[in-house]
Amino acid sequence: MAVIEVEDVRRNFTVRTREGRWRRGRREVRAVDGLSFTVGEGECVGYIGPNGAGKSTTVKMLTGILVPSGGRLRVAGVDPAARRAELARRIGVVFGQRTTLWWDLPLRDSYELARRIYRIPDARYRANLDRCVELLDLGPLLDTPVRQLSLGQRMRGDLAAALLHDPSVLYLDEPTIGLDTVSKAKVRAFLRETNRERRTTVLLTTHDLTDIEQLCGRVMVIDHGRLVLDGPLERLHEIGGSERTLVVDLAEAHPPIDLPGVRVARTEGPRQWLAFPARQSAAPIVAAVAARYPLVDLSVREPAIEDVIARIYAGNAVPSAPAP
């Protein structure tokens, strides 16, 4: 069953521009331009695209904050813009960069408020809170004022707050931004569990491809207000031909490292940038380099979404891609 239905949705903005000293012009900008997709119950979809591509405009329309200029939208069977207050009880929203928790109050108080605002029955509230506390390790934090929590702890707190009322759809905007590796792993594990066990439909916008790799079976790429790709993550790598980069620091400057399946993208003194296909494991390459060269330090860089999308355009591999 489709939980999110988007059919030829458009959203124009009027931008006022200055033309000369007094004259003001108006220009129509199409933030979302004929978007169509459906998301089934229990799916976890990554929604990615460069800044200004129309991601947040889409999410704002799906939450009912923004009224579309045209097309048809349904979330959980409801027209979001027309029945925003009703829909609010069925969706959860987490903004990675903006907390909805009460800064000066113990974490628990924010949950108590949610219980009342969302009118969560007592038994269900207790069960959901217990589950979140257990899976997100919130037990020791419940009585701590939110301002004293670390960024990762706060994000976990925000996630729990968004799920206490059993939303059927969860919108996540950059849920792992700024978190350390351990916190990222906890957040991802919790989301995977929630998605699987609760059949919560998840729409995730992120710049971190690892989030998508670990959580989403499906990716939608938006650019200039249109979907340029909708399919499994493998398709993205296939089409984008994306590469990860292994940055190695050797003891001294060497000629470019020669390994099969590895392309030296750049060298700078003792440092070399080795590009390899994103689907390939870094471990054998690291082992090979370490065996043959005096390796001092290394790091792996994930492909940036902007680069992948740029490559999608450059290769012109997607039939539906509009001319930018």
Next chain:
Amino acid sequence: MAEPGGGGGSGGGAAARAGWAVRSWWLITGMWIRSTMAYRASFALSLAANTLITFLDFAVLLLMFAHTRQLAGWTLAETGFLYATSSVALGAANVLVGSVGGLGERVRSGSLDTMLIRPAPALAQLAAERFSLRRLGRLLQAFAVLGWSLTALDVHWTWDRVLMVPALLLCGTVIFCALFVGCSCVQFWWGEAAELQNAVTYGGATVLQYPPTVFAKELVAGTVFGVPLAFVNWLPALHVLGRTDPLGLPAAFRFASPLAAALCVLAAGLAWRAGLRAYRSTGS
């Protein structure tokens, strides 16, 4: 159980929706009160400062009357009655919905969005935002002055005059609430227009603290037929104090405050709806 908060107009009924709005306001206000209690010393200091400032405010009036027995024909007790009723109405409105003035900031920062995705009415959430018990300071001072002026007034207290006082305070509070909300709605279009709301509410209340005879007739007429501030206390006070109308309006105007308040609420409600619709269609 019905879900008054949901439906956005369909079903539930107006009374249930209003009840839900009030309950949401209470819930969020309670959170803010507890938040300020996290900083007790700061709260105590600001409450003390606030009370001191409002008492100095009234001291100005006392100082004026130390030099003259009458101000444009009104005695100290009569002027004190105007001062107190204006301050009570403004103070109560400020406690209830004063925070809507922060609308422009919320539109700019996008934090209005977080209110729109909660199932509580956005206006109730906005009105309760950053609530502080400090605001009660002004209200307490205003009630103290009111109590004193009521005993000092040289008025023959008939029943209609006695009943007029609470009715006046109630209608005045409603009018100021509507002005707070209505004028703040301008910020949906012009985010920097917070001063308009301040000028009309705080500025208006200051004007109402003095006898209407102090001001030019054009200004007084403006508060009757323009921004309906005169219905907060000037017009009903004419009946309570048994004075003649400087504009010579029919006596019915002295009893028209409930009607004026209802019209103000209607206008503010329409402005809020229009503003929210504009926001949701521009997303700016």
